[in-house]
Amino acid sequence: MRKTSLVGVCLCVMALSACTRSAEQVKRDYIERGDKYAKANNLDAAIIEYRNAVQRDPKFAEAYQELATAYISRGDGPNALRNSIIAADLLPDSIDAQIQAGNLLLIAGKFDDAKARAGKALAKAPQNARAKVLLASAMAGLKDVETAVKELEEAIRLDPKQAAAYASLAVLKAGQGDPVAAERTFQQAIAADPTSVSARLALAQFYWVSGRTADAEAGMKEAVKVAPSDQRANGLLSVFYQLTGRAAEAEPYLRTAAETEPAGAATIRLADYYIAQNRHDEAAALLNRVKSDGRFGSTAGVRLAELAQLDGRPDEAISIIEGVLKTNPKNVMALSAKSDLLRRQRKLEDAAKAADAALAADRMSPSAKLARGRVLAAQGHFAEAELALKEALQLSPRAAAPQVELARLHVQTGAADSVELATRAAKADPTSLSTRLTLVRALIQRRDYSQAQETLQILLEAAPESAAVHALLGTVLTKTGDVVGARAAYNKAIERDPLQLEAIEGLTSLDFKAQHGPAAIARLDSLVERAPRNAGLLMLSAAAYASVKDLPRAEQALLKALEVDPALMPAYATLGRIYLAQHKLDAAKSQFEKLIAAQEKPIAALTMVGMIEQMQSRLPEAEQVFQRVLRLDPRAGVAANNLAWIYAERGANLDMALQLAQTAKAAMPDQPQVNDTLGWVYFKKDMLPIAIATLQHTLELDSNNGPASYHLALAYEKSGNRADAKRLLEQSLKLNPSADFSVDAKRRLETLGS
Numbered sequence: 001m002r003k004t005s006l007v008g009v010c011l012c013v014m015a016l017s018a019c020t021r022s023a024e025q026v027k028r029d030y031i032e033r034g035d036k037y038a039k040a041n042n043l044d045a046a047i048i049e050y051r052n053a054v055q056r057d058p059k060f061a062e063a064y065q066e067l068a069t070a071y072i073s074r075g076d077g078p079n080a081l082r083n084s085i086i087a088a089d090l091l092p093d094s095i096d097a098q099i100q101a102g103n104l105l106l107i108a109g110k111f112d113d114a115k116a117r118a119g120k121a122l123a124k125a126p127q128n129a130r131a132k133v134l135l136a137s138a139m140a141g142l143k144d145v146e147t148a149v150k151e152l153e154e155a156i157r158l159d160p161k162q163a164a165a166y167a168s169l170a171v172l173k174a175g176q177g178d179p180v181a182a183e184r185t186f187q188q189a190i191a192a193d194p195t196s197v198s199a200r201l202a203l204a205q206f207y208w209v210s211g212r213t214a215d216a217e218a219g220m221k222e223a224v225k226v227a228p229s230d231q232r233a234n235g236l237l238s239v240f241y242q243l244t245g246r247a248a249e250a251e252p253y254l255r256t257a258a259e260t261e262p263a264g265a266a267t268i269r270l271a272d273y274y275i276a277q278n279r280h281d282e283a284a285a286l287l288n289r290v291k292s293d294g295r296f297g298s299t300a301g302v303r304l305a306e307l308a309q310l311d312g313r314p315d316e317a318i319s320i321i322e323g324v325l326k327t328n329p330k331n332v333m334a335l336s337a338k339s340d341l342l343r344r345q346r347k348l349e350d351a352a353k354a355a356d357a358a359l360a361a362d363r364m365s366p367s368a369k370l371a372r373g374r375v376l377a378a379q380g381h382f383a384e385a386e387l388a389l390k391e392a393l394q395l396s397p398r399a400a401a402p403q404v405e406l407a408r409l410h411v412q413t414g415a416a417d418s419v420e421l422a423t424r425a426a427k428a429d430p431t432s433l434s435t436r437l438t439l440v441r442a443l444i445q446r447r448d449y450s451q452a453q454e455t456l457q458i459l460l461e462a463a464p465e466s467a468a469v470h471a472l473l474g475t476v477l478t479k480t481g482d483v484v485g486a487r488a489a490y491n492k493a494i495e496r497d498p499l500q501l502e503a504i505e506g507l508t509s510l511d512f513k514a515q516h517g518p519a520a521i522a523r524l525d526s527l528v529e530r531a532p533r534n535a536g537l538l539m540l541s542a543a544a545y546a547s548v549k550d551l552p553r554a555e556q557a558l559l560k561a562l563e564v565d566p567a568l569m570p571a572y573a574t575l576g577r578i579y580l581a582q583h584k585l586d587a588a589k590s591q592f593e594k595l596i597a598a599q600e601k602p603i604a605a606l607t608m609v610g611m612i613e614q615m616q617s618r619l620p621e622a623e624q625v626f627q628r629v630l631r632l633d634p635r636a637g638v639a640a641n642n643l644a645w646i647y648a649e650r651g652a653n654l655d656m657a658l659q660l661a662q663t664a665k666a667a668m669p670d671q672p673q674v675n676d677t678l679g680w681v682y683f684k685k686d687m688l689p690i691a692i693a694t695l696q697h698t699l700e701l702d703s704n705n706g707p708a709s710y711h712l713a714l715a716y717e718k719s720g721n722r723a724d725a726k727r728l729l730e731q732s733l734k735l736n737p738s739a740d741f742s743v744d745a746k747r748r749l750e751t752l753g754s
Contacts, residue, residue, distance in 0.1 A: 027056040027063070034066060042294025043074045044328045061090035065097065068104075073295060075265070078364050078395055081108055088117065095121045095128060102134045109397040111141030182206060197227045201236055213244065224253070229260040235269065247277070247462055262289060264296050271303060276433065278465055278496075280307055298324050302337040314345050330361040332368055339371040343378050346565075348666060349635060351375045366396040370405065377409050380662075380669030385409055400429030404438065411442045412670070414700040418442040433463055440472055444479070452476050467497035474506045483510060498527065501536045508544060517548055528557070535565040542574060551578050566604040570671070572638055576611050585612050603629060607638050619646055630660075637667025641674050648681045657681045672702035676711060683715050691715045706736030710745055717748065726752045 034049030053063035064087035071080035088101035102117030118135035136151035189199035204219030223233035238250035257266035274283035290300035308317035335358035342351035358368035373388035393402040407422035422439035443452035474489035493503035511520035542557035595605035610625035629639035641664035647657035682691035695712040713728035
């Protein structure tokens, strides 16, 4: 950071004969304090001081330059770009200011604007090699390769020792399909500056993308030899090893980089590596070392919160984030992380508030837009979620996370392009395990099991200890009929994570099909004893007991699951079926009423009473109970769903029914019953296009849903699509031949057939 002298001091005689500093002195004091904070790596405090200087003088170019530099150091590209552009506009004669703004515009993918900045710099200094490299890069981005090559050649003529110009020219030669010329130019870059790590890494990357992995590895090692502590060289070599299935070989290079920066970004990257390897204790030790650093402490705090969440300590995770926000309440990264943590804890309204706070702190923050998109997706507002995610991607075109979330959203909604989106996301973030798993799920959805299995085998080489990868492999092998392979994969997943639910569910299903039900139940009992408040595990246990007709124990497991998660709609549905099968609705109602009397906020017990009233066709009584639940908790999804259904069936209060159905959808976005209710309300309101789309999605979530098939058939019939109406009526009768709707379905079939 630049140091500035104190100038322009003047004395002003005030009413009390006191002296005050001039406006010029005040703003320079802010800069000086900001520089001191920046030197101590306390970037948050530095940014506050620089902002104070800007507020004192909105045309203070130096303050904007310092802000841009601080944001670059913090890795905040959008804010760095915004302040750099203001500085360049205030300093039209500064070549350095124009070039810095231009380079940031390049990173943001705004090539026309970068070209304009290069033009301003060249207007002042036509022979400036750096400005010509900027212009060449902008022209390359605009697909004018011929001009780009010409400008780079001129830059090299002006400064023959400028390795960066050779490297850029080599990239263009490669893009023109001339690998021989490209390799020769890369080597010229190294010859121009043998100590240039950038030139050696550029050649190594060229070899890598050309499939010459041995040459690429050798080139990266040469770069490390030239500069043993260089973070870029060590970092790229570590990424190379992770992506080529040699993750263990990456660690030494990550450690070397971290040793040169014990309280910085390299240490955080090493911690991320340990997190990916499930070495959480080692990751936490590194992050705790960084958390007091002024520059990267916030990032370390966010990672520590994520670790606490991963390790099953959600309250501690929120507490850590609150600690970060106590220091800086408008820290966009921490607010976005808080939103994500609350979303994963299913506290969606609070998550939305945190995302809104992040956006209020910075409306142009990609991470805030991303957090908001994730919350909207979790709430079932898919169109709004897609818009928010696309805005995040627009603000940061090269960012992987928005692409990943868009891919997940399209997988979730069953969109036809889910595989293509997931493939692009995987290319954008090739080191992300969860991104590759999203791609596999998209392939499974498309029934491309061969490609899904091939992708998983690559993942197993890169992350052999990942329980999620082994579990998903088991799912793919089950679908292809390889029972032996599926069982082995599920067992490997459980060895690595005894509570991996996908593996437990898959193994339980295989056991029951092989007539090994008692062994499956014994395993589930042992797991429930180990994790008595795991709602997903309790649901699996209940299903297993129901399969062997042990309804009392199934009931017990479901009640425990509802105690843990009162919004668990499948638990209510299964419990209702159990009570119906046992003809004990009145006795069950009596027990729940005792619970209601003993509890301060008996959401689950009241909801169950309402459902029993509904099963007994006592709809006015059910309506009153569900209304009572919603007075206690306006976000109670099951009560909102069932009350919406009662209103829709009655054909009354349809606006309120829609509001209730949307509340239920926000609380339980992936539940077929909830989606069916929403679609049925749309149908009742004569909103046929959206009713059809919603009911189609219900069948994507549960293809064996008879009521949804019947409802979609009615929507098709009303819209004039007789063929699909007939097909779905037949499907609904096949799935539920004795359902309440069966008489009407048969009558409609006769009419459609005539």
